[in-house]
Amino acid sequence: MNMHSDTALRDEATGLFSDYAKSEFDVIRLRAIQALTAIGAKNSPALVEALLDDDEDVRQDAAQALGALGVQEAAPQLLENLIHDPCGEVKLACVTALAELQSEDASPFLRTLVTGRGDEITWDEDELHQDEWDDWLDTQIAAIKALGRMGDPAAIEPIVVALMDEDGQELGDVACEALGRIGQPAVPTLGVFAQSSNRRLRHRALKALAAVGGAEAGGILRKVLGDKDGAVRLIAYEALMPNDTALVEQALTDAVEDIRIAALNLSGFSEAELLDRMMRDPGAKVQLALIERLDRSAPIADRDDLRWQVLDFLATGQQPEVSAQALGLLASLAPGFVADRLNALFSVDASDLKAERMQWAIVDALATSPLREAAEWLQRACRSPFRSVRLKALASLATIVTDDTRPHVNQQQGREMLLSFALAPMPHVVEQDPEEEAPQTDIAALEEAGLDVSEGGDNGTTSSLGAILGHDAIAAEMQQEAEVDDVQPLTPREQALLSKATRHPKRRRVALDDDAEALARETRMSAIRLLGEVKGMQVMLAQIAQESDTEIAQQAFSALGVSVARHGAELSDEQVVELISQGLSHTDSNLSLQALKLLQLADLPPQDALRGKLRAMLKTGDTPFRIDAMQILTKWNGTADVACSLLNDPSAPVRQAAMRLISEVAPDRASAEIVPFLLANPEQRILTYVNDNSAAVVSIGRKLLAELRDQNRRGQWPVMITALADLLGEPPRTV
Numbered sequence: 142m143n144m145h146s147d148t149a150l151r152d153e154a155t156g157l158f159s160d161y162a163k164s165e166f167d168v169i170r171l172r173a174i175q176a177l178t179a180i181g182a183k184n185s186p187a188l189v190e191a192l193l194d195d196d197e198d199v200r201q202d203a204a205q206a207l208g209a210l211g212v213q214e215a216a217p218q219l220l221e222n223l224i225h226d227p228c229g230e231v232k233l234a235c236v237t238a239l240a241e242l243q244s245e246d247a248s249p250f251l252r253t254l255v256t257g258r259g260d261e262i263t264w265d266e267d268e269l270h271q272d273e274w275d276d277w278l279d280t281q282i283a284a285i286k287a288l289g290r291m292g293d294p295a296a297i298e299p300i301v302v303a304l305m306d307e308d309g310q311e312l313g314d315v316a317c318e319a320l321g322r323i324g325q326p327a328v329p330t331l332g333v334f335a336q337s338s339n340r341r342l343r344h345r346a347l348k349a350l351a352a353v354g355g356a357e358a359g360g361i362l363r364k365v366l367g368d369k370d371g372a373v374r375l376i377a378y379e380a381l382m383p384n385d386t387a388l389v390e391q392a393l394t395d396a397v398e399d400i401r402i403a404a405l406n407l408s409g410f411s412e413a414e415l416l417d418r419m420m421r422d423p424g425a426k427v428q429l430a431l432i433e434r435l436d437r438s439a440p441i442a443d444r445d446d447l448r449w450q451v452l453d454f455l456a457t458g459q460q461p462e463v464s465a466q467a468l469g470l471l472a473s474l475a476p477g478f479v480a481d482r483l484n485a486l487f488s489v490d491a492s493d494l495k496a497e498r499m500q501w502a503i504v505d506a507l508a509t510s511p512l513r514e515a516a517e518w519l520q521r522a523c524r525s526p527f528r529s530v531r532l533k534a535l536a537s538l539a540t541i542v543t544d545d546t547r548p549h550v551n552q553q554q555g556r557e558m559l560l561s562f563a564l565a566p567m568p569h570v571v572e573q574d575p576e577e578e579a580p581q582t583d584i585a586a587l588e589e590a591g592l593d594v595s596e597g598g599d600n601g602t603t604s605s606l607g608a609i610l611g612h613d614a615i616a617a618e619m620q621q622e623a624e625v626d627d628v629q630p631l632t633p634r635e636q637a638l639l640s641k642a643t644r645h646p647k648r649r650r651v652a653l654d655d656d657a658e659a660l661a662r663e664t665r666m667s668a669i670r671l672l673g674e675v676k677g678m679q680v681m682l683a684q685i686a687q688e689s690d691t692e693i694a695q696q697a698f699s700a701l702g703v704s705v706a707r708h709g710a711e712l713s714d715e716q717v718v719e720l721i722s723q724g725l726s727h728t729d730s731n732l733s734l735q736a737l738k739l740l741q742l743a744d745l746p747p748q749d750a751l752r753g754k755l756r757a758m759l760k761t762g763d764t765p766f767r768i769d770a771m772q773i774l775t776k777w778n779g780t781a782d783v784a785c786s787l788l789n790d791p792s793a794p795v796r797q798a799a800m801r802l803i804s805e806v807a808p809d810r811a812s813a814e815i816v817p818f819l820l821a822n823p824e825q826r827i828l829t830y831v832n833d834n835s836a837a838v839v840s841i842g843r844k845l846l847a848e849l850r851d852q853n854r855r856g857q858w859p860v861m862i863t864a865l866a867d868l869l870g871e872p873p874r875t876v
Contacts, residue, residue: 147835150842151869155182157849161862162187167196172859174199176866178206189215197228204231208238216244223250227265229276233283240287248293254284255299256306282315289319294326301330313342321349328353332361340370347373351380371397382407398424405430413447420451425460432466440512441475449475456482461498469502473510476518483518491526500530508537516541516554523558543674556675562668563685666696673700679711683720691729698724698735705742717743718750725754730763737769747777759783764792771798781807781814788818796822800830808836812844819864820857827864842868 159182161173174191182188189212191203204222207215216239223235236254239247253259258277281303288296297320303309304316317334320327331353334346347365350358362377366388378392378400392404405419405427419431432455441449455467456479468486471479483503489496504522507515519541522534541547542555669685672678679701686697701720710717721743724736737758740751758770767790774783784802787795800818804811815830815837831837845865848854854861 159185159187168859171199172862174202176862179866179870183210183212192218200231201234204234204238208241216242220247225263233280236283236287240290251284252299255303285315285319289322317345317349321352328357347376375400398426402430425463428463465499465502469506472503473506476514497527504533539671559671563672669696669700673703676708679704695732695735702739702742767795768798775802804830804834804837808834811837812840816844823860827867
């Protein structure tokens, strides 16, 4: 096969489509014209000739194609169709095509269509007002757009006449856009519209003037700088300030905050002057814009930092949203300087709604903090009395844990939290006989589960609790809490919130409120799902997958699949095979399906011990089982035999999956298998199965060309034409 094979195939198809564009059958001619367009056959005379076709659909498609392909030689015939073709839809296609070709000869007729049907233009009177709609109304809008695109100054007057027609349709937006494209000659007209009592028309005209630019447009815009409409002033200021610094100072005193923000951005102030000006601005929107522009990549090391001075000032201001955002950024960049404020804020009860807004802003900022302490404060936020804050804090912790670019943040702490939820509920400390064995602490349970949290363990120094927290005193306090009964478990409602935040959207809904047992279960399920995103958790997930609770085990299998796909296998092949074998033999179909998906993702070498189970699934399994089993066996066998055996499967998704596999694995067999399938399933698109495989493209293309020359298959030619056009469609394929 050589590099010119595809080009030769395209040329041969172009010739065949051009011939079929003259077929006696309307549907074949229509499909042929569409196919020529799809493969970009701009040099085919058949497209221009199709403008004279008896079928209006063919003429319409031909006109659209000629404009889109830029066939300049077609302009005279397109104009002829615009004038004399009775079909309104054909006229509409010709208007657009002539504009794309920038046909000057068409301009007078387009101007006529802006204001009426025109005496020289033929219309089908039987079609007039068909379905209670006048086709000319669509043509009028298309003509206005076309004249704007062509930049025709002579079109200004008819556009104005159409716009001023009280009985006509609303044309303000399209008219101003077209006049703006015409440019300088339309400025006086746009200036008149800029004084309209119609607010929408006025705004559109001013925006068009701002886009046109120039001295005359600038003069009109200057006249509205004192307009009582703030939106009008904003348009004018934004257009004029970049070239007139004197207007910047004037805009800084405007009552509209957006105008002041625009002026501040163009002020030329030094950074210190700009920050001071924005900080003292009375508008909350301006102050929030100031906070947004502050650098968040580096921590605030001392109180001489200009960011500290700005944020500390705004955090104590009278604007609630500004105060919340400012304190949040301080918590993200300088938590040590505001520790007292944060401690006080996180100690409030649920009745303080103002505190909820503050806590939310803090958690939002902590999610992107460059500091190690971010995880500590997020963990503190997980004990907030506000459910929304807890939700945000937990989500932020999970994001930090899975972000490889943020090792400086305390990721281990987040991992421990997720793992503690994913494990079976830990026992509470209760009064007991001293001789009885004491219940495990949280730390001990985590260690037994396989996570090293000791000083100098396998995870390095960060595995010690002191290193995790960055503070020995805090670590000691947490150790003490873990050993006595002061640790407060999540309430049922808090667990419900966590569960709802991470629940798969297709998962069944469970009434969790006031059901502590259901809440604990759903929280655990959510944590297991999250562990699938975290590297290094496959050993734990494999243990959970062997639990007797089928839903828990199913969730663990699913999370393992996610983990393997994201991080690669962390278990040995033997461990994975044993686990999958147990899952495939389970009586619960959902669990078995998750085990099958894990097998597909695990990239194991062929497993003879599992072949029998996979072959049985091909015969008796539901659709998802048959698809996955087929894909695994095809990969192991290295042939398309299994896929070919399922081409007549009663399930359409199975047949489609089989087609794709054949294209990938055996492109030389693709034509023999896929073409008959397409003819039996005409609603299918061939590109669904070829997967950009060049060898399959040529094989299938040659087969389709051969079938298109078989007169006995003429009834199926429309399907074949469309399939071949899809196969060879732009951009051109190369082998």
